[in-house]
Each structure stands twice: as C-alpha cells, then as structure tokens.
Amino acid sequence: MKSRLLSAVAALALLSAAPVMAQTPSPAPASIEVPPLGFVKRTLPNGMDVYTSRDTSTSNVTVQVWYRVGGKDDPEGRSGFAHLFEHLMFKATKDFPDETFDRLTEDVGGNNNAFTSDDVTAYHETIPANHLERLIFAEASRLGSLVVNEDVFESERDVVKEEYRQGVLAQPYGRLFSLFVPATIYQESPYRRGVIGSLENLDAATIEDVRRFHATYYRPDNAFLIVAGNFDQAQLDGWIDRYLAPIPNPERPLPVNNVVEPEPTGPRELTFHAPNVALPAVVLAWPTVAYRDPDRIPLTVLDGILSTGESSRLYRSLVYEQQLAAQASSSPDFVQQAGYMSAYAIMAGGKTPDEGIAALRAEIxxxxxxxxxxxxLAEAKNELVADALRSRETIDDRANVLGFALIQTNDASVADREIAEIQAVTAADIQRVARRYLTDQRGVTIRYLNADDANPVSEQVTDVTAPVTVADLAPVGEILTLLPEAERAPLPEIAAAVSPATPPVADFRLDNGLRVLVVEKEGLPLVSARLSFDAGQADEAPGKAGVASMTAALLTQGTTTRSAPEIATEIEQLGASIGAGAGADFSNVSANAPANVFPQAVALMADLVRNPTFAEEELDRQRTQTLDGLRIALTTPGQVAAQAAGRVVYGEAPYGAPASGTLTTLPAITRADIAAFHAARYRPSEATLVFSGDIDEMDARALAQSAFGDWTAPATAAPAATAPAGEPRPTRIVVIDQPGAGQAAVTVALRGVSRTDADYFPLTLGNTLLGGSFTSRLNQEIRIKRGLSYGTRSSLGVRRDDGLFTASAQTRNDAAAEVADLILAEVTRLSTTQPTASEITTRQAILTGAFGNQLETVDGLGGLVAGLALYDLPMSELSAYVSNVEAVDGAAVEAAFAEHLPVDRASLVIVGDAAQFIDALRARHPDVEVIALSDLNLDSAALK
Structure with a gap:
C-alpha cells in the first residue's frame, strides 16, 4: 500500500463494501474507537507554541521542533539552503561541541534525525525518558546559540552535494521527480526549485549567508515544540520555562513570501533526457490546491482510488491488464501555498511513452x-482510515501527525477532524474536483527518456527568481564560538531510568505441527500476523534463481476461489496490508489489519498460502514486471554492487545468486518449478505463525485453528538445503564500469557467520560501532571528517549458514579509491584493537534502544518473536536481549572480528565511472578486475 502521512480522529468506522465474489458475507465490523491525539498546548512569552502528550506505556520520550522554514524560503540563488542548514543544526553551540546531539541521543539508546520539505524543517529525537531534560536543554542551545564555523560549513556542504549525487544523479529517475517535475508544474512559485537545491547554488553559498539565514528563521515564534512520551507534566513545564522561555524573540518581521501561483493558460508538454534511464517514464500533472483548501479531501480520496494498491485503477489498467507499465502510480502534493496532482508510469519493456500518456489520460x-x-469509494476510505490508524502507533508517529497539521494549517484540530471529512466525501465530490482541476487544458505532460549523442542530458535550471533574496535576510548579529569547557553551561543530570518491558510469549502447536506464537500488545486496535516457511534462496535449484521470490509474489495473484484482482480488492476493502516475500533462508506471508477485520484478513491470508493456482498468465505478468524492475536496478550503482558482492563471496553456491533472479534465470522459470517449490516447502509442519498486537492467546488459538487447523502436510519430507553458502572463495577486487554514473558505489564484502554463532552478539555490537549508526566509525571518517559521502553503513548479514558481511558507501566517482581504503582500514582496526570502554557502552545503548523502539509497534514486536523462532532460538532470548548485549566487552569484539572478519579475507566491489578512479585504485590493487556493466553476467561467479 502507498504510504501516507495522514492524521486521525477520535472515532472512526471502517466502511464495509460489497463483496467482489460469491461468498458468505461477513457481518459488518464494529467501529474502532481511536483516542484523539490529546496534546495540551501552551504558548511561551517569546511566542513559541508548545504541545505535550503524556504516555506512560512507553519508556521513551520524543522531542520534536518544527520550524516554519523550508525549501520555498530559500533565498534567490541559494536553493537548497534550508536543507543545508538542517545539517548545520547538528553541530556545535556555545555550550557543547560538534556531534553532541548524537552523543545525547544515539549514545544513550535513542536516535535523532531531521527532514526538510517545501514548508518546514523539523528536528526529532527519541530517547529514554530519563534523558528528557538534556534534550530540552540541547534544543534551546542550538536555537539560541548555534556555532557555525568555516570548516563545518564546508564539510557539511560537501555532504549535501553527495546526498544530491546519491538521490538525484545516481538514481535513474532521480532527476525526474526531484528536479524536473516541480520545475515544470509550478510557473511562479518558489516550490518549482527542488528542496535539495543544485550544486551551483550550494557552491555559491557563503558562511555569512548561513549565519544570516539562522538569524532570520530560527526564532521562537517561528517554531513548534512537541513532546510526547513518559514524563511528568509539571517537571517538563519547568524545564521548558528554564531553557526555552528565556530565548528572546527578534522584533524584525519574517521576510514576505506568499507567491500566488497563476492559473494555467493551456496545456504544456516537455521532454527531458538523463543518463542510465533503462525504461522511459511519463508524467501527467495538474495544479490543484493548497493543503488547507477543502478540495484537498476529495482529491485525496480520488488519489486513493487512482493508485493505492493493486486494485487501483492505474495498477489494474496499465500494469495488470494492458501490461503497458512496469510501475504506475499517482501522488497528491499539497503544501502551504499551492499544490498539484501527478500520475506517472514507468513504461514496460518495448512500450512507448505515447502509449503511457494515452493510458494515463484515459484513466483521468x-x-x-x-x-x-x-x-x-468505500475501499479508498477504508484504506485511508487504516493508514491513519497505523500512522499513530508510536509516540513519534503521533507527534509527526500533529506537527504536519500545524505546519500546513496552524490548527491542531485538523489532525482530529480529517477522517470524518474523508468519510463524508461523495462520488459527486470526486467527479466535481476531477472536472475542476484534472482537465487536459490545465495539464502538464512530461516525457523522460534516456540521453544519447543526439539528445544530451537535460540540465537543471538554476537561474530561478524567488520572493526572498539574500538582502532580505537578517543581519548576522553576534558570531558565537564554542566556550572554553570551564565556562560552558553544564548538561543537566540524568534522571532514574525507565526500563522497557518485554511481554510474555504464548507458544503452542496445532495438531498438524504448525507452531503458533502469540504476543499481546495493548494500545491501538491493530493486529499483525506473520507466517514463515523454510523456503528461501538457499533452497533453489541451480539455474533457478528467483524461484523463491517468484513463488511468494504469486501467492497474492490468484487462488482456487479468488482471482488476483479480487484478492487485491478484498485486501483493500478491509484496509489491510497483506503481502509475501522471500529471503535467503525463509519466505514470509504477513498481514496487518485493524482488529475488527483481522479475522477476515487471516482467512484471506490462509487461502493465499494454501490454495494458490500459479496461473500461467499471472506468472508471465509477474516475470515481466520483475525483469523490468531488474533492468532499472542494473542502472543503479548501489544495487549493482550489492548483487555482485553476493557472487564474489559465494560464487556458484545458492546464496551467490541474486535473490530476485537474473535476466537469464527468470525467463527459464516455469509454472511447474513454482508449483513444485510451493508443494515441497509450504507445509504446516515446517511453518511458524506469529500473532502480535491487540489479540490474546485464546482468540489467537481459535483463529489459527479456524484458518489452518485442517491443513495437512504432504506425506513426503521436505528436502534439506545443502550448503547454501558453499566453500570459502578467494578474495577479489572487482570494478564494474558504468560510464556516466552519478556516483560510485563502494562495497567491502566478507563471508560472515550464522545467526546462531556464539559470537553473534560481539559481532553485532562491533558492526554497530563500525557502520550501524550515524556515530559509527565509518560515518565519522567518511562523512563527518571528509564530506565524501552522504552516509555509510555496514551489515552483519547473518543467515542460517555463513552470512554476508558488507560495509559500503556511495561517493563521487573520483573519490572511490580513497573511500575504499578508508572502509578497509576501519574493518582492520576492529580486528586488531579493542574498542574503548566508552565505545562499548554507547553501542550497547544504541542496540538496546533500538530494541525498545521495535517493541513499540505490532509489526516490530512480531518480527522480533519470529526472528527467534526461525533460527530455533528459545523465546527466553526476547527478555534476555538486553543482558546479552550488556555482557559484551571490547576484548570479545576484537576477538570476534579477528576470527570471523579479518580484512585479508575481504573482497572489494566498486561500481561507477571507472575512468575517474581506476588509476588510483590500480596503484593500490594491481590485481583489479574491470568488467563493463554491459558485460556483467550475474549468472556466473566470474561475473562475466
């Protein structure tokens, strides 16, 4: 289902729609009572609005500050400025040095992040509740006394450039959606500039501009503070009064920024070209309304009917029936001053843009x-209501819903009215807004094609006027510096900890051997089910890569009682989310639904698993879609590197083949292959069913028995997987040359360990230190110190057999060799020196904090329980997780990395424009292999 940020209301009822097939109709579900957001508001004397909501069911608290400044407020010639400044807000203040925010959050088991959009820059942290006072102090410090120096400014600007290259230039459709669509739709509005800006505008920025930007927009009356979680209200009010209330509000007014977007004067058509566009794309778009306009609501419901789920009009027509498109969807974008609706299609192989345009126009x-x-109409409303329910599952979620409503409307009650307004939409409302806004005369048509010699790459337009200029910004004022340590305001003391509680797990089996685990979670009326089988990549026959994934994908594409369209419609009528997928060792079928319709969702889930037909026509459709998706993936450096790394480490062994299949194996998979894989691997005696959420053991037992109790297993035993990781292989240095790539993807890969290895916890903690968080060593060296990447990461990649450990980063092409050296050096350091005691303590907090966060959602909780069951680990490991993490010391980490992940066993894969880095890499690694992307063969261990 399409993800939406949607507010919820005090009471909502899922509408029941007429059944799409001849079955006994279920009784209408009872309405779901959802409590209002329940935030309390007060306004400080300096103009800052504060919203708080107490929730003692969690051990955490979230602190969010939403500033009313976004991409539309970037000065002329400085597009991307609000987003650049978002990065700088995580640096020093006069009272604490750079990266202190990460120390105050990640190092204690929390997290922090921020985002910038057209109208807002929002900062959010979630931390154990006993650290709340420190976060209020820190937010006040960076609002009132931010330090911006030249070195930090230049480093973060480089990071933002890498973010631009990674998200815009290295993605095949990055330019289309980030740059060309808004620049084409809007004619006068500052929304026509991409929020991330341009390389030229970023280079034009000066440190004085940055300081003036902070002085202009970062002020108490231009911000909302939102706090939700486990706190004492009086105590919190006192901290806010102590730290935030004294910050003065400037008398200078904010720059005027209220551009009225003109009505279209006629249709427009444009064509853009970009490198590495494997399949052409088309976009139709229409200017609509701002967020607060009443017509936003029927347009939102219209969008749900148009493109949410596989029963939507776009998917049904363009993807499923006509098979014109590999992907087709739509998006309503409503912001403070304007808005638009767009529909797009990425064409299927061999289909033309004109066919896509005609099909999109017909559906509109x-x-x-x-x-x-x-x-x-009922189906779209059900989906929107269910999504709203899911959007308030955690304290972070509820704060986000409120913050979004406040930014767009300055009215908190919008968040509690929206579903009632959606429920009131009629078919006549939808037809009215379609006739008003979605006309051919108002439309913009965009074709997006691969660049070639005759059609060079379309350039981003950077010379764009804007209502705010640099001259409109406030004077710099006092330039602050980090005070000497003795003069800094001390951090507040830490209060007593509030420990997370792990719920008990009920564990039983049905007579047919199906294992059932139940973990109840009070709160919202949501329930999740996860049914897992020993059926993964490890079980595929040679030359049949993709069978496991294809089998899982086809489960929702037809049973003996339901066609694929009927299944999609039934899922969406329930407001449920039901899907299936396969990994290295297991296949999973999952369902998430409101509690009042959950039994129907499980009954449908059981039919999908037990009675699939694997019709030839559905296999053909799924194969075509998968091949089109693979062609797109093979133009993206990071995805190519990930697939090649598996072959480098595992060779011809089952784990070595790409899980989704290859351009060669997918066409060779037959219906008989799929049916045989399902018959052999999908059986109750080898399956585990996990229920989590608003369900108790008695109801879960009855539901499991009803849906699966009469399911009998085949008489023959399931075949055992044979050595899916194969034998260890020699190390390799491989470059896959992609001329014109927007970035280079650098991956270090090693054969790792299984999930049940005795060193799992030392390796997990060491991986978190290496590249598992923002404060990791890799991120410190590559992003923070050198500005060479937007972000780095590492993964332990455990499996049943030896897993795939990777450490990776994307960087500008000419820095690929340097980044490779940095990654290898950090992997070496972990296996040759002990981490410090403080590093161990902070990584332990990060892991236990993430564990606590996962307990907050029904899917997260169910995933933890299922993970233990799949690897035959005792359920007691759930409650023992924290103690297992806390038992790890530095010596154990060093020893585990030295034994399992020594750098002399590491291979290196780099995908990018080799001409820009091959000489530097060859000087370090004379034995490097260079393979042209056009010659890449993922069916072979040799890769060619």
Missing part, C-alpha cells in the same frame, strides 16, 4: 466523465 478522463462506484 474516467473521473471526469462518470462517478466512481460505491465499492471504489
């Missing part, structure tokens, strides 16, 4: 020409 015309059906 249907909204204008005839009312939507009652069933479609």
């Amino acid at each position: 015309a249907r909204f204008r020409d005839e009312p939507v059906t009652d069933a479609e």
Whole structure:
C-alpha cells in the first residue's frame, strides 16, 4: 500500500463494501474507537507554541521542533539552503561541541534525525525518558546559540552535494521527480526549485549567508515544540520555562513570501533526457490546491482510488491488464501555498511513452466523465482510515501527525477532524474536483527518456527568481564560538531510568505441527500476523534463481476461489496490508489489519498460502514486471554492487545468486518449478505463525485453528538445503564500469557467520560501532571528517549458514579509491584493537534502544518473536536481549572480528565511472578486475 502521512480522529468506522465474489458475507465490523491525539498546548512569552502528550506505556520520550522554514524560503540563488542548514543544526553551540546531539541521543539508546520539505524543517529525537531534560536543554542551545564555523560549513556542504549525487544523479529517475517535475508544474512559485537545491547554488553559498539565514528563521515564534512520551507534566513545564522561555524573540518581521501561483493558460508538454534511464517514464500533472483548501479531501480520496494498491485503477489498467507499465502510480502534493496532482508510469519493456500518456489520460478522463462506484469509494476510505490508524502507533508517529497539521494549517484540530471529512466525501465530490482541476487544458505532460549523442542530458535550471533574496535576510548579529569547557553551561543530570518491558510469549502447536506464537500488545486496535516457511534462496535449484521470490509474489495473484484482482480488492476493502516475500533462508506471508477485520484478513491470508493456482498468465505478468524492475536496478550503482558482492563471496553456491533472479534465470522459470517449490516447502509442519498486537492467546488459538487447523502436510519430507553458502572463495577486487554514473558505489564484502554463532552478539555490537549508526566509525571518517559521502553503513548479514558481511558507501566517482581504503582500514582496526570502554557502552545503548523502539509497534514486536523462532532460538532470548548485549566487552569484539572478519579475507566491489578512479585504485590493487556493466553476467561467479 502507498504510504501516507495522514492524521486521525477520535472515532472512526471502517466502511464495509460489497463483496467482489460469491461468498458468505461477513457481518459488518464494529467501529474502532481511536483516542484523539490529546496534546495540551501552551504558548511561551517569546511566542513559541508548545504541545505535550503524556504516555506512560512507553519508556521513551520524543522531542520534536518544527520550524516554519523550508525549501520555498530559500533565498534567490541559494536553493537548497534550508536543507543545508538542517545539517548545520547538528553541530556545535556555545555550550557543547560538534556531534553532541548524537552523543545525547544515539549514545544513550535513542536516535535523532531531521527532514526538510517545501514548508518546514523539523528536528526529532527519541530517547529514554530519563534523558528528557538534556534534550530540552540541547534544543534551546542550538536555537539560541548555534556555532557555525568555516570548516563545518564546508564539510557539511560537501555532504549535501553527495546526498544530491546519491538521490538525484545516481538514481535513474532521480532527476525526474526531484528536479524536473516541480520545475515544470509550478510557473511562479518558489516550490518549482527542488528542496535539495543544485550544486551551483550550494557552491555559491557563503558562511555569512548561513549565519544570516539562522538569524532570520530560527526564532521562537517561528517554531513548534512537541513532546510526547513518559514524563511528568509539571517537571517538563519547568524545564521548558528554564531553557526555552528565556530565548528572546527578534522584533524584525519574517521576510514576505506568499507567491500566488497563476492559473494555467493551456496545456504544456516537455521532454527531458538523463543518463542510465533503462525504461522511459511519463508524467501527467495538474495544479490543484493548497493543503488547507477543502478540495484537498476529495482529491485525496480520488488519489486513493487512482493508485493505492493493486486494485487501483492505474495498477489494474496499465500494469495488470494492458501490461503497458512496469510501475504506475499517482501522488497528491499539497503544501502551504499551492499544490498539484501527478500520475506517472514507468513504461514496460518495448512500450512507448505515447502509449503511457494515452493510458494515463484515459484513466483521468474516467473521473471526469462518470462517478466512481460505491465499492471504489468505500475501499479508498477504508484504506485511508487504516493508514491513519497505523500512522499513530508510536509516540513519534503521533507527534509527526500533529506537527504536519500545524505546519500546513496552524490548527491542531485538523489532525482530529480529517477522517470524518474523508468519510463524508461523495462520488459527486470526486467527479466535481476531477472536472475542476484534472482537465487536459490545465495539464502538464512530461516525457523522460534516456540521453544519447543526439539528445544530451537535460540540465537543471538554476537561474530561478524567488520572493526572498539574500538582502532580505537578517543581519548576522553576534558570531558565537564554542566556550572554553570551564565556562560552558553544564548538561543537566540524568534522571532514574525507565526500563522497557518485554511481554510474555504464548507458544503452542496445532495438531498438524504448525507452531503458533502469540504476543499481546495493548494500545491501538491493530493486529499483525506473520507466517514463515523454510523456503528461501538457499533452497533453489541451480539455474533457478528467483524461484523463491517468484513463488511468494504469486501467492497474492490468484487462488482456487479468488482471482488476483479480487484478492487485491478484498485486501483493500478491509484496509489491510497483506503481502509475501522471500529471503535467503525463509519466505514470509504477513498481514496487518485493524482488529475488527483481522479475522477476515487471516482467512484471506490462509487461502493465499494454501490454495494458490500459479496461473500461467499471472506468472508471465509477474516475470515481466520483475525483469523490468531488474533492468532499472542494473542502472543503479548501489544495487549493482550489492548483487555482485553476493557472487564474489559465494560464487556458484545458492546464496551467490541474486535473490530476485537474473535476466537469464527468470525467463527459464516455469509454472511447474513454482508449483513444485510451493508443494515441497509450504507445509504446516515446517511453518511458524506469529500473532502480535491487540489479540490474546485464546482468540489467537481459535483463529489459527479456524484458518489452518485442517491443513495437512504432504506425506513426503521436505528436502534439506545443502550448503547454501558453499566453500570459502578467494578474495577479489572487482570494478564494474558504468560510464556516466552519478556516483560510485563502494562495497567491502566478507563471508560472515550464522545467526546462531556464539559470537553473534560481539559481532553485532562491533558492526554497530563500525557502520550501524550515524556515530559509527565509518560515518565519522567518511562523512563527518571528509564530506565524501552522504552516509555509510555496514551489515552483519547473518543467515542460517555463513552470512554476508558488507560495509559500503556511495561517493563521487573520483573519490572511490580513497573511500575504499578508508572502509578497509576501519574493518582492520576492529580486528586488531579493542574498542574503548566508552565505545562499548554507547553501542550497547544504541542496540538496546533500538530494541525498545521495535517493541513499540505490532509489526516490530512480531518480527522480533519470529526472528527467534526461525533460527530455533528459545523465546527466553526476547527478555534476555538486553543482558546479552550488556555482557559484551571490547576484548570479545576484537576477538570476534579477528576470527570471523579479518580484512585479508575481504573482497572489494566498486561500481561507477571507472575512468575517474581506476588509476588510483590500480596503484593500490594491481590485481583489479574491470568488467563493463554491459558485460556483467550475474549468472556466473566470474561475473562475466
């Protein structure tokens, strides 16, 4: 289902739609009572609005500050400025040095992040509740006394450039959606500039500009503070009054920024070209309304009917029936001053942009020409209501819902009214807004094609006027520096900890051998089910890579009682999320639904698993879609590197083949292959079913028995997987040359360990130190110190057999060799020196904090329980997790890395424009292999 940020209301009822097939209709579900967001508001004397909501069911607290400044407020010639400044806000203040925010959050088991969009820059932290006072102090410090020096400014600007290269230039459709779509739709509004800006505008920025930007927009009356979680209200109010209330509000008014976007004067068509576009794309777009306009609501419901889920009009028509598109969707974008609706299609192989444009126009015309059906209307509302329910599952979620409503409308009550307004939308409302806004005369048509000699790459337009200029910004004022340590305001003391509680797990088996685990979670009326099988990549026959994934994908594409369209419609009528997927060792079928319709969701889930038909026509469709997706993936450096790394480490062994299959194996998979894989591997005696959420053991037992109790296993035993990791292989240095790549992807890969290895916890903690968090060593060396990457990461990659350890980063092409050296050096350091005691303590906090966060959602909790069951680990490991992490010391980490992940066993894969780095790499690694991307063969261990 399409993800949406949608507010919820005090009471909501899922609408029941007419069944799409001849079955006994279920009784109408009872309404779900959802409590209001329940935030309390007060305004400080300096103009800052504060919203708080107490929740003692969690051991955490979230602190969010939403500033009313975004991409639209970037000065002329300085696009990307608000986003650049977001990065700088994590640096020093007069009272604490750079990276202190990470120390105050990640190092104690929390997390922090921020985002910038057209209208807002928002900062959010979640921490154990006993650290709340420190976060209030820190937020006040960076609002009132931020330090910006030249070195930090230049380093973070380089980081943002790498973010631009990674998200815009290195992605095949990055330019289209980040740059060309907004620049084409809007004619006068500052929204026509991409939020991330341009390399030229970023280079033009000066440190004085940055300081003036902070003085202009970072002020108490331009911010909302939101705090939710486990706290004492009086105590919190006192901290806010102590730290935030004294910050003065400037008398200078904010720059005027209220551009009225003109009405379209006629249709427009444009064509753009970009490198490495494997399949052409088309976009239709129409200017619509700002967020607070009442027509936003029927347009939102229209969008749900158009493209949410596989029963939507776009998927059903363009992808499923006509098979014109590999992907087709739509997006409503409503912001403070304007808005638009867009629909797009990435064409299937061999299909033309003109075919896509005609098909999109036909689907839009249907909204204008005839009312939507009652069933479609009910289904869209159900999905929106269920998504709203999921959007308030955690304290972070609820704060986000509130913050978004406040930024767009300055009215907190919007968050508690929206679902009632959606429920009131009629078919006539939808037809009215379609006729008003989605007309051919108002439309913009975009074609996005691969660049070649005749059609060079389309350049981003950077010379764009804006209502705010650099001259409009406030004077710099006092330039602050980090005070000597003795003069800094001390950090507040830490209060007594609030420990997370792990719920008990009920564990039983049905008579047919199906293991059932139940973990109840009070709170929202949501329930999750996860059914897992020993059926993964490890079980595929040679030359059949992709069978496990294809089998899982086809489960939702037809049973003996339901067609694929009927399944999609039924899922979406329930407001449920039901899907399936396969990994290295296991396949999982999952369902998440509101509690009042959860039994129907499980009954449907059981039919998908037990009675699939694997129709030839559905296999053909799924194969075509997968091949189109693979062609797109093979133009993206990071995805190519990930697939090649598996072959380098595992060779011809089952783990070595790409899990989704290859351009060669997918066409060779037959219906008989799929049916045989399902018959052999999908059986109750080898399966585990996990229920989590608003369900108790008695109800879960009855539901499991009803759905799966009469399912009998085949008489023959399931075949055993044979050495899926194969024998260890020699190390390799491989470059895959992709001329014109926007970035280089650098991956260090080693054969790792199984999940049940005795060194799992030391290796997990060491991996977190290496590249598992923002404060990791890799990120410190590559991003923070040198600005060479937007982000680095490492993964232990455990499996049943030896896993795949990777450490990776994307960087500009000419820095690929340097980044490779930095990654290898950090892997070496972990296996040759002990981490310090403080590093161990902070990594332990990060792991236990992430564990606590996972306990907060029904899917996260169910995933933890399922993970233990799949690897035959006792359920007692759930409650023992924290103590297992805390038992690890520095010596254990060093010893585990030295034994299992020594750098002399490491291979290196780099995908990018080799001409820009091959000489430097060859000087370090004379034995490097260079393979042209056009010659890459993922069926072979040799890769060619």
